[in-house]
Structures are given as C-alpha cells and as structure tokens.
Amino acid sequence: MRKGLIVDAVEYDVEAIQDRWLPVWDDLAPFRSGKPDDPRPRKYVLDMFPYPSGDLHMGHAEAYAIGDVIARYWVQKGFNVMHPIGWDAFGLPAENAAIRRGANPKTWTYDNIAQQRESMRRYACSFDWDRTLNTCDPQYYHWNQWLFLKMFERGLAYRKASSVNWCPNDQTVLANEQVVNGKCERCDTVVVKKKLTQWYLRITDYAERLLDDMRPLEGTWPDKVLTMQRNWIGRSVGAEVQFEIEGRDEPVTVYTTRPDTLYGATFFVVAVDSDLAAELVQGSGVEQQFADYLAGVSTMSEIDRMSAERPKTGVFLQRYAINPVNGEKLPVYASDYVLADYGTGAIMAVPAHDQRDLDFARAFDLPVRVVVQSEEDPAQTWVATADDGPHVNSGPLDGLGTAEAVEKVIEELAGANRGRAAVNYRLRDWLISRQRYWGTPIPIIHCPTCGEVPVPEDQLPVELPDPAGLDLQPKGTSPLGAASEWLNVDCPRCGGPAKRDSDTMDTFVDSSWYFLRFLDPHRSDAPFDPQQARDWMPVDQYVGGVTHAILHLLYARFFTKVLHDMGMVDFTEPFSSLLNQGMVVMDGSAMSKSRGNLVRLSDELAVHGVDAVRLTMVFAGPPEDDIDWADVSPAASVRFLTRAWRLSGDVTSEPGVDPASGDIGLRRTIHRLIHDADHAVESFRFNVAVAKVMEMVNATRKAIDSGPGPADPAVREAAEAVAILLSLVAPYTAEDMWARLGHEPSVALAGWPTVDPELVRALAVTCVVQVAGKVKARLEVDPEIGEEDLQALALSDPAIVAALDGATPRRVIVRAPKLVNIVPG
RNA sequence: GCCCGGGUGGCGGAACAGGCAGACGCACUCGGCUUAAACCCGAGGGUCGAAAGACGUGCGGGUUCAAAUCCCGCCCCGGGCACCA
Numbered sequence A: 001m002r003k004g005l006i007v008d009a010v011e012y013d014v015e016a017i018q019d020r021w022l023p024v025w026d027d028l029a030p031f032r033s034g035k036p037d038d039p040r041p042r043k044y045v046l047d048m049f050p051y052p053s054g055d056l057h058m059g060h061a062e063a064y065a066i067g068d069v070i071a072r073y074w075v076q077k078g079f080n081v082m083h084p085i086g087w088d089a090f091g092l093p094a095e096n097a098a099i100r101r102g103a104n105p106k107t108w109t110y111d112n113i114a115q116q117r118e119s120m121r122r123y124a125c126s127f128d129w130d131r132t133l134n135t136c137d138p139q140y141y142h143w144n145q146w147l148f149l150k151m152f153e154r155g156l157a158y159r160k161a162s163s164v165n166w167c168p169n170d171q172t173v174l175a176n177e178q179v180v181n182g183k184c185e186r187c188d189t190v191v192v193k194k195k196l197t198q199w200y201l202r203i204t205d206y207a208e209r210l211l212d213d214m215r216p217l218e219g220t221w222p223d224k225v226l227t228m229q230r231n232w233i234g235r236s237v238g239a240e241v242q243f244e245i246e247g248r249d250e251p252v253t254v255y256t257t258r259p260d261t262l263y264g265a266t267f268f269v270v271a272v273d274s275d276l277a278a279e280l281v282q283g284s285g286v287e288q289q290f291a292d293y294l295a296g297v298s299t300m301s302e303i304d305r306m307s308a309e310r311p312k313t314g315v316f317l318q319r320y321a322i323n324p325v326n327g328e329k330l331p332v333y334a335s336d337y338v339l340a341d342y343g344t345g346a347i348m349a350v351p352a353h354d355q356r357d358l359d360f361a362r363a364f365d366l367p368v369r370v371v372v373q374s375e376e377d378p379a380q381t382w383v384a385t386a387d388d389g390p391h392v393n394s395g396p397l398d399g400l401g402t403a404e405a406v407e408k409v410i411e412e413l414a415g416a417n418r419g420r421a422a423v424n425y426r427l428r429d430w431l432i433s434r435q436r437y438w439g440t441p442i443p444i445i446h447c448p449t450c451g452e453v454p455v456p457e458d459q460l461p462v463e464l465p466d467p468a469g470l471d472l473q474p475k476g477t478s479p480l481g482a483a484s485e486w487l488n489v490d491c492p493r494c495g496g497p498a499k500r501d502s503d504t505m506d507t508f509v510d511s512s513w514y515f516l517r518f519l520d521p522h523r524s525d526a527p528f529d530p531q532q533a534r535d536w537m538p539v540d541q542y543v544g545g546v547t548h549a550i551l552h553l554l555y556a557r558f559f560t561k562v563l564h565d566m567g568m569v570d571f572t573e574p575f576s577s578l579l580n581q582g583m584v585v586m587d588g589s590a591m592s593k594s595r596g597n598l599v600r601l602s603d604e605l606a607v608h609g610v611d612a613v614r615l616t617m618v619f620a621g622p623p624e625d626d627i628d629w630a631d632v633s634p635a636a637s638v639r640f641l642t643r644a645w646r647l648s649g650d651v652t653s654e655p656g657v658d659p660a661s662g663d664i665g666l667r668r669t670i671h672r673l674i675h676d677a678d679h680a681v682e683s684f685r686f687n688v689a690v691a692k693v694m695e696m697v698n699a700t701r702k703a704i705d706s707g708p709g710p711a712d713p714a715v716r717e718a719a720e721a722v723a724i725l726l727s728l729v730a731p732y733t734a735e736d737m738w739a740r741l742g743h744e745p746s747v748a749l750a751g752w753p754t755v756d757p758e759l760v761r762a763l764a765v766t767c768v769v770q771v772a773g774k775v776k777a778r779l780e781v782d783p784e785i786g787e788e789d790l791q792a793l794a795l796s797d798p799a800i801v802a803a804l805d806g807a808t809p810r811r812v813i814v815r816a817p818k819l820v821n822i823v824p825g
Numbered sequence B: 001g002c003c004c005g006g007g008u009g010g011c012g013g014a015a016c017a018g019g020c021a022g023a024c025g026c027a028c029u030c031g032g033c034u035u036a037a038a039c040c041c042g043a044g045g046g047u048c049g050a051a052a053g054a055c056g057u058g059c060g061g062g063u064u065c066a067a068a069u070c071c072c073g074c075c076c077c078g079g080g081c082a083c084c085a
Helices: A014-028 A058-076 A092-101 A105-122 A138-153 A203-212 A223-233 A259-264 A275-280 A287-298 A302-306 A355-364 A402-415 A530-536 A551-565 A601-608 A610-619 A634-650 A664-682 A686-706 A713-726 A731-740 A787-796 A798-804
Strands: A042-047 A080-082 A157-167 A172-174 A192-201 A236-245 A252-256 A267-271 A315-322 A329-335 A346-349 A419-424 A444-447 A451-454 A488-490 A497-500 A541-545 A578-581 A584-586 A765-771 A774-781 A809-815 A819-824
Touching: A014 A105, A014 A610, A014 A731, A042 A058, A042 A530, A058 A080, A058 A541, A058 A578, A058 A584, A058 A601, A058 A610, A058 A664, A092 A105, A138 A157, A138 A451, A172 A192, A203 A223, A203 A551, A223 A551, A223 A578, A236 A259, A236 A402, A252 A259, A252 A346, A259 A402, A267 A275, A267 A315, A267 A355, A275 A315, A275 A329, A287 A315, A287 A329, A329 A355, A346 A355, A402 A419, A601 A610, A601 A634, A610 A634, A610 A686, A610 A731, A634 A686, A634 A713, A634 A731, A664 A686, A664 A713, A686 A713, A713 A731, A765 A787, A765 A798, A774 A787, A774 A798, A787 A798, A787 A809, A787 A819, A798 A819
Parallel strands: A042 A080, A042 A541, A267 A329, A541 A578, A765 A819
Antiparallel strands: A157 A172, A157 A192, A236 A252, A236 A315, A236 A419, A267 A346, A315 A329, A444 A451, A444 A497, A488 A497, A765 A774, A809 A819
C-alpha cells in the first residue's frame, strides 16, 4: 500500500477519490506508448483533436469518454496503445477574440490549451502526454509549408483566378466544403461569389481513388459517412461532345450524361460567368444586355442563385452552334443555370428530357423535340421525361433503348472525332487560401520577374510576424500584407525585390496529416518518421463527430494518398475504422447560450464527479446516437458507482485466493457477464457493456448479503472483475476499489479477466415449449440433451398435454436445447 | 425530387445468425428504515382482463412450425445531396 493512501473509508467520496488518484497516475504514467522495448502488439486509437476555443464542453466529454473506453479496453487486452491528443490551434475564433479584446491570438490560444489540457487530465483521459502537439507551433506548421511545397512541385498546388465563395462576415474565401446550404459553415452568413486568384490543391485528380478506396472501408466506417463522401464526390458518367460555333475556329466541348438525346438538342447554353460567354458576346450587338445580366447575376447570393424555383433567365448571344450529328443550327444563350466550373461550362440543351432545359425553353419559347418515346408529351405537360424508351427522331438511334443508344452515339462521335465517353465529378479543387492572420503562411514568394517562387526548404518555417501593430480587422485582404518588414523580401531565385504571399492556409490543412505527426511529434528534420508510420499506421480506431464527415475526413484521405504517391507512407487510407459519436443536446435541441439550455460540463463534474459524468455519457445509449441530457441521470450513475464501490469494502478474503473453490453459481454468472461485456465493447455497444457490469454488481451484492457470503473466493473474483471492467468507464472508482481489494495501482494495467469457457457453458438451459408458436411450458434441461429425449420430455409435460387437449401433434420442431414447437393436428 | 439511416413500454434503450420481446437504467407505485423528509434497502409493473386468457415491436400484406428480425407495398421521423447537364 502506498504511503498516505486512505483506502479504509466507509463512504464513497467522489472528491477525495479523485484527489487521491490523480497524482498517483501522473507519477505512474500508465499510458505512455512507443517505448522501444515494448513487446505488446500495437494499436493506434485517435480522438479528433479539439479546437481550443475555451474550456471543454459536454460534447468533448462524450467524445473523449468514448475514445477512452476503447483505448483503455485495448490496454486491458494487452496492447501497446497509442492514444495521443493535440490541439487544432489555428483558426478564426482566436483571431476574433483577439480583435475583441486586443490580445495576441497566440496568448489566447495557449491559455485555452493549458485549460483544456488540465481539464482532460482531470477527466482521466488516457492520453500519452508525451505526444501532444499544437498546430499553431512553428515546429508544426513548418511541415504544413513543407508539404505544400511538395505538392507545388508536383503540380498539386496551383493558383488560378476563379469565381469563389466569399464570406462577407469573416471577410475571407471559403472552400466548397465549407459552404453549407449557401451559408458559411462557421458563421452562417450568406455566401456570395467573387472572382479572385487563389491557391488550390488538386484534390480532383484523386476523385476516382477517393471513391474506389472507400469500398474496403465498408463495414468499418459508418455507411452514412461513406454515402456523404460519395455524394460529395458526385461521379457521373457520360460523354463529351464537340460543337462547332459559327464564326469561331475552335469547336466547343460540352459534357452530357445523356449523349443519346443529342438529336433532341434544340439550343445551346454557356455559363454567363464563363470566359467562353465573354468571348462569344464580342461583336454580337448584345454586349450591353449581356453585361447588365452578368452584373445582376454576380451580386446574387449563392442561396438565391441555387434556388431551382427561380424562373430561368438568359441572353441570346446572336450566335449558333452546329449539332455534330445532324448539322442543325442551335441558338447559343448565356444563362446562370449553367455552372462555369462544372464540366466545360457549356451544355447542349435537350428540353424534352431535361427539366431545366425545358423550363428555359418555355421561358424563351424554344422548340421541344421528343427523342425518347413516352406517354406524356413534355411540350404539353411541361414535365421533362426521363424514361428508358425507344428512341425516335434520332436517325441511326431510332428504336434503341437508352443504354444501346448511348453506346452507339459515343461510337459514332468517336469515329468522327467529335466526342468520346467521359466521366465528371461534382468535387472541385480545394481552395486553401484565407485572407486572415492566424494560420500557416503560404511559403511562396511572388517575384515580378520569376513569378511564383517557393521559399527554399532551409528557410522554413516562414513564421507569422508579430501581430503587434498589425490591423487584424477583417478587411478582405490578409493582415499579413501590412507587415512590410515581413512581406518584402529578396527573390530567392534572382535576388530582386519580391513579396511574400500574404494569405494563410485553410486550417483543414493542419488536420489533414496531424495523425502522422503524433508518431514523432518532436522530430525536426521531417514531418514524421516513415518507420513509425509503418509501425503504427493506419489508425486502428478513429473517434469523432459526424460534422467532419466530408470536410476533414475527405481532406485527410486526400493527403494520405498524396503522401503515398510521394513514397512517404505505404498505405492509402489513414483510418481503418471510424466511430462517429452523437451530440449532447438538451430538451431536444443543440445546447447554446442563446437558447438558454446550456449545460456546463464543469458544473456537472462538480456536482457528480468525473466518473459519473463519463458513465452517464457511455450508458445513455449507442455511441452514435445523440444524448439528450434531459433524459439521463448522472445522479443515478453516482448511485451505481457507490454500489459498485461498496463491494470492494465488503470482500473479506485475501488477495490471491484461488477462485476455483468459490461459489459455482456466482462464478458462472460473472464469467458469462464478462464474456457478454467483452463482446459488447468489441462491437461498440458500450451501453450494453455497462449494463452487464451493473448485473455483475447486482449479482455480487446478492452473493454477499444472501448467498455464499463475503468470504467466498468467488465474491473476490467478482469484485475484482467489476473493478477492472469499470476501469474503462470510471477509472477513479475502479482504482479505489482495486486498492481496497488490496492491490497496487494501477487497475488500468490489471489485464482483462480471462473467461473460463467451462463456466460460460450453461449447466442447464431453459427450454421453451410452444404449441402453435405460443409458449405453454418451460423446462430446465441439460444443454447436451438429445432431440428425441427433449421431444419426449416436452410431450409428456402436463401443461403441454393439457394444451394439446387430446389432439395428436401434426409436427414437432425440436431445436435442442432451446426450443420445442408443437404443431397440433 | 434523389440517396442513406431509423420507428420496440411513461422515458433512454436491450434482444449474437429467424427461436422466451422489453436486459440494464430512469421515472413511477407500494413496503422497510426515519420523529419526518431525503438518502438507502426490498418489492412491483407492456396493454386489456377479476381470472383463464387474448392482444402486442409505425401501418397493410406475404414467407415460415416460428418474424422486432426476412420479402413486397405504404406512412412517419432524422440526416445528406440538390439548376452538377
């Protein structure tokens, strides 16, 4: 027994128990991983790292409780578990807080990190505290810059002028993934479009692999997430078709998923904000009308523009495209219903079989030609048809079904060098520049003579300049642009005067590879150690909220594939298994100060203690479901923990006593329940595992009070098993029980109890005897009973004889030893 | 509109692979302890019914000796995508 430990208390005192064990654990450090001589097989358990926007809240408490159960389970099962934590420490909240209070974003961030770190320690998270990282440390973002330059070398990072999403509140551009229903993901402000030159990562090059590599994740990733990613990538199969434009040398290519309807094209549309539209309008005589239309469109918010209800608008450009299959002249329109950055920004319009084209045709009084037969006439109903029927008015395609017609028309177009089969994706390249201060500077120098010049590797990291004296107010251009000392540099190539790129990177870059940095977080000559990556990666279990289903998870998968192609890692997917925990809500809706339904984690911890809060989180239901705090009872958790804890004080046998001589009934129950709990944890049904431990406590209580009594060796075996199983969820209580049972800390390393298969195998089972599917009798039978014996036994049972009432069984189904079903004649 | 999930007591939720529906807990009721209350301990309960029994996992059908579980058709709830050609 350790000096000064009080383990003979008679009352369960939450505060005292927490204060007693926390320093002991600091000292013991039971969760350090990666020692070179550790013979245990490795497991990597990763919780999504938090953003340090304040202290931990209820959501963190749930997520980290769940991750901790998994990590602690594997430790008990004998694995060398790496369970690291760090901070996603760059981002707007720090900057906005700094603006509000005039503080340095760095100070604000590190203060919050210190607070969260202490809260996590007290929350008994089994993190390896030697492996922490902060993405805002230059030692970390150094490697963001290094990776960016590697991508730049490979043509995967590039700058282009394009129409981008602009958040007028945050005064910065956003990636497509960060626009939700036309609003800024972060602040809910309606996003507008702006034409700007920005940095992109070429994630679209990986679209096919991002899609294909999801197949092996089926079963270990939630279907929901896989579906969301598939939708987001949005693969579509079709064809590219070239149209000549009268008076233009080069043909224009369009993308269509329905090349079979080519004969039904009656007009042609280009995106109003595309370069092509700007070119085609030249000399058309409608330049002013076009310019007015374009101006109107560009001030529109994304929400308005996306509305399908909006009537179709456009401008006839006074020009004609030639249908390659029949030479027909198709009028060319500019419209905002065609997107400049999908496909080629131009479409062939087939009003009979595409609702959008039909709406446009109706608005502009254009002809509608049916080329796939169906009962309804789109020109009458104004409903486009999409049936698979025989083609008509389509020359050589007449009579063919859609699949054949698609094949045939592509063949003919290819033969005439007028088109080919093609695949398109909804996914766009990832826009990573941000016009804000608190992020990773983009390591590029703009030189008037040499152009975009990478910062030489030996000059990395490009550190953020001191914010003192800088105006961090959002103003549409990066605050770094005003740091002239920092901004103005000599070109590394020609030595002439040049300027640094003043934008910073999207913070999702930081989180796209942090799981690799944990392997060797202090390394200074590389982002991570390739050998460690071989040893530990991919992550065995990733735990986090579904809010990142597309954003972070897609980007991290993309980075992993890029690193694979660079030869830095030998795997292509970073996370073998993913668990999405639900949210903690109150009275049915998300907690928020403005709603007045905010439950403060610190309050709950102060009232009920760490173990009870953790237990409540885990017992509330399946981990992926939301927890309504109004539906759960942390007080009940305290009650249960107290009952469990008392067992440890009641056991009177000595540690090490052989359980084999203990009460066989209790032993059977306990071993069965350990077995069940084990199974439940393996399949993430932690609430069920807790229920099994509750049953163990109930059974042990009964054995002490009205069974074999406190001295029985089986009672000790049971109490020790309770302590070990409970250590996953309620580490303080479990540690205290362990000490009261006469053991040295830490129970976290005690090892999962071994289940004796002989004890799990039941001595007698209850056999249900049904007549016509209704239970009429129950028999206690030997589990090994033969079918004939069981049938005879069932048929002679008085209750069955009575239920049959003289009728002869027409059929008897025997499933020994569990069930007999008698079908009366 | 399209694509995923999901509907089980008053509530959160159990039910491995078609075989006793409702584990475990909350709330509730009753009893014990207490001067009293809380805490704690014990007992109870799907619904209807006095009982025997009947009915019961969103609704309607089907398969099967047997369906919460499998199949078909609906309804409702949650989520994702949505002018992506």
